[in-house]
Amino acid sequence: MTDALKETDNVVVVGASAAGLAAADGLREGGFEGSITVLGAELHRPYDRPTLSKGLLLGRGEPELLELRSAERIRQNRITLLLGHQAVGLDIDRKFVITNHGETLPWDAVVLACGARARVLTTVEGEALPVLRTPEDLRALRRAAARHGDVTVVGAGLIGLEIAAGLSAHGVSITVVHDTERPMDCIVGPELGQVISDLHSKHGVQLKMSSAVTSVTGELGAYTLHLVDGSTHQTPYVVVGIGVDPDVDWLLGSGVALDSGVLTDAAGQTNVPGVWAAGDVARSAHPMLCEPLRIEHWTHAVEKGRHVGLNIARGTEESFGGVPYFWSDQFGRRFHSYGRRAPGDEIFVAEGSLSTDEFLVLFGRDGEFHAVFASGLSRSLRGYRKLLARGGTWDDALDLAHASKPDLARSAAR
């Protein structure tokens, strides 16, 4: 148990998106009365980022960004929001955050919520290919799609597939190039990977799977992708969705332990007293997972950020065990998933059928219940979500499936 902070104390939150703002709110919720300064690297007021690859990509006209926090709420919570101020250094001995404006902000506790940057793919000629992470990226992508009418997406993860689906709806011809055999393989496994592959094929997306990109040459209007099998793919425009890297360069040498992110315990504490982390940048222990993992999901950033804020305000070191969750919109289908599928998990179709638009499947193994994934049917998720939160077993999950659908053959559960 550490001491709770006092009224005179300062907390600096590095990052003004989902995790950072939730941490600031959590501090006030936990009764912290001192000063809270939130640094935002972008010049935009904090905004709803998920919509960039969802509604706004599908939409037309000037993208309208929804504010993540009203100015009034930021004022009510007495949060000093410094936009365009990026942290460039952390001094753990004198307890300062140093910004790109040369400020040295003192802290008694600091929350690292600086997020992640889209992983970059660079052409042989040295051009960093476009990604989708900010409103500026979105504008560029929409303009390019309209101009070229033909776009190649590198990466068949959530962002890559949402870009493919969103641009297809605008009549853009899309090719998706990906290294594994099926899209989203590592997140949803082969059965659902095939369902998602079929969905994209049905809507005219060309999928080039098992096709790792070895290099890209050329320039805007005429790129050549060189693929692992020696073949090539020509395209006027490339957008890259191959994951994100935690924004930790500014922390190198600071004394904070880094390993594919800022390492934290399940409470969100780093190895340095008073230094906490949440959101995409944090690689944290989690009671549901066997090793620390970066959980790069929006609601996880919110819940973990708040949790860290509460811990700091209350002087506690409570573990965070929130169930990881993501959702994705593709071709009018809404996917939701709670928990995390492990490699080799058994799959059980609890509702609907994989050959239709609506289904709900469970993942688990050796008596453990790991995850639920639904296409549509979001009203059925609550029970499984609760079960995951309380560490329910595979049998509990199957019981719930049978209770909500009595005609489901018990034998089908194997």
Next chain:
Amino acid sequence: MSDETVVRLDQYRCRSYGICVSILPDVFDLPPDAKSAVLLRHEVDPDDVEDLQEAVRSCPAQAIFQGPGPT
């Protein structure tokens, strides 16, 4: 009814993400082709107050509010 069980939804802000439906399906619904989520009830059970607070936090559009609005 206690203030903390009251739920409000700003249908202008709502972007139909549907996260609220997965948390509280008895309170929120997303009818097919609707432009926004709808409230099935204006109050949650006292046992579900924590879930309501999570739904408020989890809304990327910040369209859900707990407690009665300004009168």
